[in-house]
Amino acid sequence: MSEVDFTVEVCGMAGDGTIAAGGLINEAMSLGGFSVLGFDSYPAEIRGFGRCVTKSRIGSTDIVALGEQTHALISLNDEQSRSRAVFLDDHALVFFDSNPPSYVSEEKSLLSTLSNNVEVFGLPFGDLAVASGAARSKNLVALGGFAAVTGIDPSLFRQVILKKFKAKGDRIVDINIKSFDAGYDYALEKFHDRLKNWFAKSGTQYDSDKVMMSGNQAIGMAAIEAGLKLYFGYPITPATPIMEYLAKWLPEKGGRVVQMEDEISSIGAVLGSFYAGERAMTATSGPGFALMTELITHGVMAEIPAVIIDAQRAGPATGLPTKTEQSDLHAAVFGGPGDSARIVIAPTNVEECYYMVLKSFQLAEKYQTPVIVLTDFFLDNRVENLHTPRASDELRACWNVFPDESPGNRYLRYEDTSSGISPRAIPGMQGYNYTATGLEHTESGSPDYSSEIHTKMTEKRHRKIRNALEDLQQPTEFFSSDQLDVGVIGWGSTFGSVLEAVAKSKKNGFRVGALKITSIFPYHSDIIKAFMAKSGFVLIPELNYEGQLANLLERLNSKPVERLNLVTATPIPPSAIQKRIEELLEVGA
Amino acid sequence: MKTPAKILAAQVSRIEESGRFYPRSEALPTWCPGCGYFGIHQGIVDCISSLGLPLHEIVTVSGIGCAGRYPFFSKTYGLHTVHGRTLPAATGIKLAKPGLTVFAIGGDGDGLAIGGGHLPHIARRNIDVNYVLFDNSIYGLTKGQPSPTSPLGSKTKASPYGTVDQPLNATLMALTYGASFVARLFAGDPKGITDALIQGVQNPGFSVFHVYTSCVTFDKTFKTWTNLKKWVHPLPAGYDPTDIHVAFDQVLKDDFSMGIIYRRKN
Numbered sequence: 130m131s132e133v134d135f136t137v138e139v140c141g142m143a144g145d146g147t148i149a150a151g152g153l154i155n156e157a158m159s160l161g162g163f164s165v166l167g168f169d170s171y172p173a174e175i176r177g178f179g180r181c182v183t184k185s186r187i188g189s190t191d192i193v194a195l196g197e198q199t200h201a202l203i204s205l206n207d208e209q210s211r212s213r214a215v216f217l218d219d220h221a222l223v224f225f226d227s228n229p230p231s232y233v234s235e236e237k238s239l240l241s242t243l244s245n246n247v248e249v250f251g252l253p254f255g256d257l258a259v260a261s262g263a264a265r266s267k268n269l270v271a272l273g274g275f276a277a278v279t280g281i282d283p284s285l286f287r288q289v290i291l292k293k294f295k296a297k298g299d300r301i302v303d304i305n306i307k308s309f310d311a312g313y314d315y316a317l318e319k320f321h322d323r324l325k326n327w328f329a330k331s332g333t334q335y336d337s338d339k340v341m342m343s344g345n346q347a348i349g350m351a352a353i354e355a356g357l358k359l360y361f362g363y364p365i366t367p368a369t370p371i372m373e374y375l376a377k378w379l380p381e382k383g384g385r386v387v388q389m390e391d392e393i394s395s396i397g398a399v400l401g402s403f404y405a406g407e408r409a410m411t412a413t414s415g416p417g418f419a420l421m422t423e424l425i426t427h428g429v430m431a432e433i434p435a436v437i438i439d440a441q442r443a444g445p446a447t448g449l450p451t452k453t454e455q456s457d458l459h460a461a462v463f464g465g466p467g468d469s470a471r472i473v474i475a476p477t478n479v480e481e482c483y484y485m486v487l488k489s490f491q492l493a494e495k496y497q498t499p500v501i502v503l504t505d506f507f508l509d510n511r512v513e514n515l516h517t518p519r520a521s522d523e524l525r526a527c528w529n530v531f532p533d534e535s536p537g538n539r540y541l542r543y544e545d546t547s548s549g550i551s552p553r554a555i556p557g558m559q560g561y562n563y564t565a566t567g568l569e570h571t572e573s574g575s576p577d578y579s580s581e582i583h584t585k586m587t588e589k590r591h592r593k594i595r596n597a598l599e600d601l602q603q604p605t606e607f608f609s610s611d612q613l614d615v616g617v618i619g620w621g622s623t624f625g626s627v628l629e630a631v632a633k634s635k636k637n638g639f640r641v642g643a644l645k646i647t648s649i650f651p652y653h654s655d656i657i658k659a660f661m662a663k664s665g666f667v668l669i670p671e672l673n674y675e676g677q678l679a680n681l682l683e684r685l686n687s688k689p690v691e692r693l694n695l696v697t698a699t700p701i702p703p704s705a706i707q708k709r710i711e712e713l714l715e716v717g718a
Numbered sequence: 719m720k721t722p723a724k725i726l727a728a729q730v731s732r733i734e735e736s737g738r739f740y741p742r743s744e745a746l747p748t749w750c751p752g753c754g755y756f757g758i759h760q761g762i763v764d765c766i767s768s769l770g771l772p773l774h775e776i777v778t779v780s781g782i783g784c785a786g787r788y789p790f791f792s793k794t795y796g797l798h799t800v801h802g803r804t805l806p807a808a809t810g811i812k813l814a815k816p817g818l819t820v821f822a823i824g825g826d827g828d829g830l831a832i833g834g835g836h837l838p839h840i841a842r843r844n845i846d847v848n849y850v851l852f853d854n855s856i857y858g859l860t861k862g863q864p865s866p867t868s869p870l871g872s873k874t875k876a877s878p879y880g881t882v883d884q885p886l887n888a889t890l891m892a893l894t895y896g897a898s899f900v901a902r903l904f905a906g907d908p909k910g911i912t913d914a915l916i917q918g919v920q921n922p923g924f925s926v927f928h929v930y931t932s933c934v935t936f937d938k939t940f941k942t943w944t945n946l947k948k949w950v951h952p953l954p955a956g957y958d959p960t961d962i963h964v965a966f967d968q969v970l971k972d973d974f975s976m977g978i979i980y981r982r983k984n
């Protein structure tokens with residue numbers, strides 16, 4: 130079986146069906162048994178409105194990062210597609226409309242920007258679409274051409290087209306399949322001497338358990354599986370799809386989505402719901418998270434659970450709303466007044482979005498504290514095909530620590546136990562009435578400002594969070610070895626690029642390893658320290674300016690941690706990390 | 719001399735003698751002697767007693783301020799949140815456990831300044847929360863700065879030349895935002911508070927109890943007991959609280975008529 134690692138882009142104007150075409154490629158290739166990672170990237174140099182670009186990386190082995198070079202470009206609008214030419218692989222294939230309905234001057238045409246080695250395939254997208262029943266289906270014609278040349282089994286596309294358009298009726302399904310077939314047949318005939326048949330030869334097995342989903346979808350699904358009762362939120366990119374997903378599916382499970390007036394009320398209501406004993410959640414991005422911080426510390430102080438998704442975007446303030454970055458780590462770990470230790474976790478791929486959100490409810494309940502799940506634009510919006518995630522009973526189980534059945538003499542809500550966890554009564558339980566407060570308080574919950582109480586209770590709250598390590602995922606090592614020339618630590622959506630870069634460096638003969646950290650706070654310092662100790666250089670690549678994880682962990686290493694900080698607001702290319710690893714070794718040698 | 723402890727002890731024995739059960743906590747209110755809040759407290763306590771609500775099925779939610787301390791003085795479940803966030807927390811509690819009776823308690827600063835953005839929204843969602851707004855027209859806990867309801871020209875340490883901002887009218891706001899039950903009450907009339915609360919708690923939507931009260935420590939000139947007692951009076955005879963037009967009319971022409979201003983017909 131030959132190895133497939135193929136990146137295809139579709140580019141067009143809004144209305145060309147670009148996103149739909151990209152989605153069909155993802156679905157068809159997933160159905161074909163390939164590993165798929167797709168992301169709709171909007172180039173920074175957008176001028177004018179409505180350019181859409183979808184990118185799909187397709188592999189016969191696991192795909193963990195976005196591709197850097199495009200092997201095929203499907204151009205639904207040549208003027209827009211010109212900007213994609215620089216990303217093309219030397220021998221890329223370009224599919225374009227050979228009879229565009231609108232005139233494009235020579236110097237504006239896509240073809241004029243392409244280098245000599247690129248192979249072009251012109252099909253009359255529009256004409257074939259019209260002949261098949263609707264001009265709008267030219268994106269399907271293009272897919273047909275693409276499938277024929279690269280050797281993708283056409284029945285895969287026919288199946289996903291049927292699935293996608295079924296609801297719109299037989300006529301629409303028919304037009305779309307006809308259009309696809311028209312493009313397919315045209316290409317077979319016209320380009321018979323230039324067919325690549327790459328995919329035909331790969332022979333990958335179809336895996337019926339695989340599903341395609343985005344990070345945000347995985348978060349929404351997990352929350353529902355967790356038995357979410359209430360979602361409170363305020364729209365903000367890139368967290369909004371979580372609210373929209375839940376608005377559609379939560380009512381079916383008896384839950385409710387309330388669009389609140391702002392982020393402050395959203396977290397306030399989440400705390401209210403958890404205080405009353407029901408699972409609730411909110412999701413936001415940096416600016417909204419900043420507004421929530423006071424109430425998050427209220428959750429810390431009053432020991433009330435909460436689950437908060439911070440879908441990071443780039444920059445301070447409104448920043449770059451549709452761009453990706455990992456720059457809220459400090460806000461998540463330290464944001465807000467006082468010594469307010471809370472739990473912060475960060476999934477690195479779509480599957481982890483699911484399992485970690487599920488787990489976050491249990492962590493919040495058991496440790497009676499807000500749990501912040503850090504994702505980012507890239508992780509939220511990319512799609513991956515993964516094994517259908519399933520919530521075990523164990524992962525769904527309630528972890529509330531209730532007091533004994535029989536109310537004792539006097540219930541101490543904030544009892545100073547050795548674990549730091551105090552049994553939490555909820556309204557409706559007779560005999561345990563207490564007042565939760567954000568003021569410093571005694572074990573019984575009465576406000577108290579004495580030095581002794583503040584010292585003792587601060588210590589208790591921190592002990593509790595430290596103890597949460599026992600339930601927090603340990604760092605995972607990849608390409609483990611006793612001694613490493615470079616050990617790379619990665620977190621969040623960047624970890625996929627770390628893994629790929631380390632794999633490639635290793636192939637080049639370097640002694641490198643990777644450590645994945647998903648428990649951001651508290652973190653497993655012993656394991657991290659041991660990994661650092663055996664690494665000649667420790668490198669932490671991050672999509673932020675200062676190296677926020679590096680700042681947090683540097684004290685564990687005997688010498689300064691090496692950093693790779695990009696603020697391009699786009700996913701880190703694996704090659705940038707690989708280059709840095711190999712540079713370090715050259716300098717070090 | 720009447721110390722707060724003595725006043726409280728007298729109230730305690732009076733309520734105990736009445737044979738009603740007793741929703742006060744052992745923690746004595748920390749309010750200044752003579753503060754209007756004692757009267758409101760008594761009004762709430764009597765309402766809970768009369769309705770015979772089980773204490774473990776009541777949650778008292780508050781923000782920050784002298785008024786915000788209220789949950790500590792009640793034997794119900796309590797949630798003392800941060801400044802201004804009383805109503806969102808109350809929303810979360812009520813939606814999570816609709817069977818609970820929820821009292822939201824807060825001062826005029828807490829509810830109309832920092833938390834002012836939440837009032838319209840809980841009203842339009844008509845969440846079944848009973849919001850008792852302790853309106854002393856001053857910031858008590860931070861020691862006497864002007865509040866959004868301070869009358870024009872109020873002189874405080876933070877407004878030595880007198881305030882220049884128009885005061886807000888919480889009763890009018892509650893009506894405008896569409897609260898389904900609106901009462902205007904006086905801390906010097908605990909019985910009136912109790913009666914209104916009993917009706918309001920039974921209203922299956924958002925109820926606002928706007929209570930005029932006196933801060934004896936920081937307001938020596940405006941909302942003093944002497945002035946308030948002079949100004950307040952009952953709603954006109956034959957007043958129909960189910961007619962929203964009548965309600966607006968009344969509130970626009972008279973700031974001091976007390977009672978149930980509006981009750982939505984169900």
Ligand SMILES: Cc1ncc(C[n+]2csc(CCOP(=O)(O)OP(=O)(O)O)c2C)c(N)n1
Pocket residue numbers: 782783784785786801824825826827828829852854856857858859860865
């Ligand atoms: C975010 C925030 N800002 C400011 C404060 C300080 N603060 C505490 S109470 C208060 C005003 C209270 O006034 P009011 O709500 O009218 O209640 P009262 O004390 O008069 O009962 C202020 C500004 C705070 N606790 N939190």
Ligand code: SF4
Pocket residue numbers: 748749750752753754755784854858859932933934935936
């Ligand atoms: S400062 Fe004013 S409002 Fe606060 S307790 Fe004293 S009298 Fe009451």
